[in-house]
Amino acid sequence: MIKSISKFTVPFAVVAVLSSSVHAQPISVNTLCNKIGAKLSSVSSSECKKLKFNKPRFYSVKGLPLLEKHYPAKKSKKYAPRILFLGGIHGDEYSSVSVTFKWLNTINKYHSGAYDWHFLPLVNPDGLLQKSSSRVNARKVDLNRNFLTNSQQISAISHWKTKAKQRQRYYPGIAPLSEPESIAVHRLIEEIKPTVIVSVHAPHGILDFDGKVTPPNKLGPLRLRQLGTYPGSLGNYGYYIKGIPVMTIELEHAGIMPKKSQISAMWVDLVRWIKVKTKSKEIVALMKETEAKETDKGHAQ
């Protein structure tokens, strides 16, 4: 209907309002790259475009595409670890997006096919790309509290009302998976069945880890400090429901980039840990276990 309105018969302001509210034209990856380049001093729009992101499958509340890039493992690598890599789930943690882009550039150049990488460098584009960036998404939901919780646990909303003292920045939403951005991550977890999920945040300056495999004790300058999980968080979901280790990289500053040497040291430690784990019996056992569970599910249906 909106399309049939001629802009020659309707005042410009009305057309502008209509078109901005209905998202008749989905925003392209290139347009989003321009917005990211304008917002972040450490990521240029051409750097973003050069990464040639996959055709968007998921969108934010405001209709921005969630950038997605898949680097598949070689077919011959049956038990290649699958890594789901997330940046910018909190929109005001700028460095988490910028550093993820730097690592994307690295993998883009050196991907060998030994591992299967799946990147979402900006899970919360609405939070980042507004005048004043926010932790929460466009509906004021903390996406990292919007995942499913175990039925034996306190719900995310009850936790927020009591323990989190109803602070707006931790609002978990009306129900788990009420937001398109967390649904996208949830669907990708179902699709990829990652061996490990890596999520980049700031500014606690530590490495957090939830999972049953042995974590690395450092990533570059970040030392391991396991903080525990909150209901509705990705770490909580990965650990208690899916049995997938979740590595949370908490960069030291939200608005200041780590040094180049630190960015590469973190990457080297991460890849080394994955490499060691690939050969270790515990991660292969975990992958086989996931596969067996999936087969069981298939039989039950």
Ligand SMILES: [Zn+2]
């Ligand atoms: Zn965060």
